[in-house]
Amino acid sequence: MSQKVILLIEDNSDDEELALLAFQRSNVANDVVVARDGVEALDYLFGTGPHAGRDVSILPQVVLLDLKLPKVDGLEVLRRVRADPRTRRLPVVVLTSSKEEEDMIGSYDLGANSYVRKPVEFERFVEAVKQLQLYWLVLNEPPPNR
Amino acid sequence: MRAFAQSIVESVRHPLVLLDAGLRVSAANSAFHAAFGVPDVEAPGRPRFALDAGWLDIPGLLERVERVATTGQPFEGFEVEHDLAGAGPKALRLNARRVVSDEDGTPMILVAVEDVTDKRRAEAALHRLNDELEARVRERTAQLEAANREMEAFCYSVSHDLRAPLRAIDGFAQELLRTYADRVDDRGRHYLTRVRAGSQRMAGLIDDLLQLSRLSRVEMTWGSVDLSALATAVVADLRHLHPDRQVTFVLQPGVTARGDAGLLRVALENLLGNAWKFTSKKTDATVTFGQQGGEAGFYVRDDGAGFDPAFAGKLFGAFQRLHHDRDFPGTGIGLATVQRVAHRHGGTVRAEGAVGQGATFYFTLPPGDDA
Numbered sequence: 227m228s229q230k231v232i233l234l235i236e237d238n239s240d241d242e243e244l245a246l247l248a249f250q251r252s253n254v255a256n257d258v259v260v261a262r263d264g265v266e267a268l269d270y271l272f273g274t275g276p277h278a279g280r281d282v283s284i285l286p287q288v289v290l291l292d293l294k295l296p297k298v299d300g301l302e303v304l305r306r307v308r309a310d311p312r313t314r315r316l317p318v319v320v321l322t323s324s325k326e327e328e329d330m331i332g333s334y335d336l337g338a339n340s341y342v343r344k345p346v347e348f349e350r351f352v353e354a355v356k357q358l359q360l361y362w363l364v365l366n367e368p369p370p371n372r
Numbered sequence: 373m374r375a376f377a378q379s380i381v382e383s384v385r386h387p388l389v390l391l392d393a394g395l396r397v398s399a400a401n402s403a404f405h406a407a408f409g410v411p412d413v414e415a416p417g418r419p420r421f422a423l424d425a426g427w428l429d430i431p432g433l434l435e436r437v438e439r440v441a442t443t444g445q446p447f448e449g450f451e452v453e454h455d456l457a458g459a460g461p462k463a464l465r466l467n468a469r470r471v472v473s474d475e476d477g478t479p480m481i482l483v484a485v486e487d488v489t490d491k492r493r494a495e496a497a498l499h500r501l502n503d504e505l506e507a508r509v510r511e512r513t514a515q516l517e518a519a520n521r522e523m524e525a526f527c528y529s530v531s532h533d534l535r536a537p538l539r540a541i542d543g544f545a546q547e548l549l550r551t552y553a554d555r556v557d558d559r560g561r562h563y564l565t566r567v568r569a570g571s572q573r574m575a576g577l578i579d580d581l582l583q584l585s586r587l588s589r590v591e592m593t594w595g596s597v598d599l600s601a602l603a604t605a606v607v608a609d610l611r612h613l614h615p616d617r618q619v620t621f622v623l624q625p626g627v628t629a630r631g632d633a634g635l636l637r638v639a640l641e642n643l644l645g646n647a648w649k650f651t652s653k654k655t656d657a658t659v660t661f662g663q664q665g666g667e668a669g670f671y672v673r674d675d676g677a678g679f680d681p682a683f684a685g686k687l688f689g690a691f692q693r694l695h696h697d698r699d700f701p702g703t704g705i706g707l708a709t710v711q712r713v714a715h716r717h718g719g720t721v722r723a724e725g726a727v728g729q730g731a732t733f734y735f736t737l738p739p740g741d742d743a
Contacts, residue, residue: 238536240536240537240539240540240543240544241536241539241540244539244540244543244544247543247547293532294532294533322532323531323532323533323535323536323539324528324531324532325531325579325582326527326528326531344535344539345539346535346538346539346542346571346572346575347542347568347572347575348539348542348543348546348547349546351539351543
């Protein structure tokens with residue numbers, strides 16, 4: 227099985243670097259594609275804009291989605307991903323600072339597969355990333371590609 | 373007899389007028405003369421006035437009085453605006469009924485006039501006041517809603533934006549400690565550890581502050597709440613978290629109240645959690661939960677560290693602490709939370725205690741059917 231990428235949608239460069247560090251520490255071998263706002267993420271997923279011509283049938287193994295994003299926010303990204311037949315089964319894990327109920331409810335209502343709150347303590351963040359990679363990259367069978 | 377009846381009629385302060393079958397004024401009291409500026413009909417040489425002569429030019433009145441004369445059916449509460457002589461526009465309420473003269477049995481019509489100007493004016497003022505009040509309430513509600521929306525947005529950014537830099541501080545400090553361990557000496561490690569502890573403590577403060585604000589925003593669901601059962605569940609959680617502690621809990625069974633179960637659980641978690649924490653220096657502590665007799669006053673008592681009653685007023689303020697963090701860690705938001713819960717129920721909180729003598733925290737809830 228070829229290694230699929232992880233799509234990290236994150237606008238905060240600190241959080242991006244910490245997430246990449248955490249991936250490294252959890253020995254994640256997959257390539258990580260970083261989208262820094264909702265538009266970039268959708269361009270990547272649907273092969274538009276700078277990603278025109280990308281083979282969009284190759285989906286990421288899992289999408290890690292921050293909610294508060296410039297231009298198009300996380301919930302809107304999720305809505306469009308779920309509305310498109312090409313991506314509607316794509317595993318999406320919401321990875322956010324927010325513990326607001328509306329964000330959790332909104333995410334699940336729109337079909338998020340998981341909701342994980344980023345802990346402040348780095349060890350716990352690394353632990354969370356380890357669990358995520360174990361579950362989504364190893365244990366979970368991704369939806370059939372068709 | 374006639375004089376007697378007339379003296380009674382005369383003493384009535386409402387204008388009264390007696391009309392004969394031809395609707396001419398037969399008699400009237402002085403209130404009538406004064407109100408309508410009509411010369412005394414009884415005065416010698418004065419002509420009698422017919423109702424339709426123009427001085428009581430009230431549209432619809434003549435027809436109504438005629439109907440009383442022909443059918444004998446009285447009318448009541450006929451309200452009109454009328455310009456009274458010299459008194460300006462007045463709101464008048466008119467009643468009329470057929471009466472029979474004692475002397476000769478001829479039918480007469482008694483018309484009573486009530487000046488309701490003041491009453492109507494007061495009603496109108498009240499109406500206006502109500503409208504103004506409603507408008508003001510609408511305005512204030514809109515302001516409150518706007519403030520609430522602002523608060524929501526604020527809490528959202530607090531929870532999201534203020535935590536992000538903390539993650540960076542903690543994460544990169546940790547990475548320094550890990551990756552550059554060989555180049556950082558003990559002192560450097562000590563400082564980095566302090567940096568990390570500070571960021572984690574601030575994260576805890578932010579979380580507690582958010583919980584406090586959430587308590588104020590959450591919609592309340594009123595119902596009967598079994599406080600004893602809630603306390604039992606909270607104690608079970610505490611025991612599970614700290615199996616090493618020896619604490620005797622004395623819980624009065626069957627204590628119920630009317631309130632929001634979720635909020636009351638938060639209050640009990642904080643009160644019992646505090647009791648648990650502030651008895652941690654004792655080997656055999658006792659914590660009591662119960663209800664005082666009489667009014668709905670509930671209490672949580674412990675025999676732990678207690679507090680200096682001189683500072684009792686500070687206990688319930690957010691971020692107010694009476695103990696050093698190294699003795700009893702905490703953010704100082706717990707009792708502020710308890711107070712917020714009590715206030716949202718319309719209740720109160722108070723504390724009693726002394727240093728080394730333990731503490732008792734009381735809270736009241738409005739009495740209900742179940743309290």
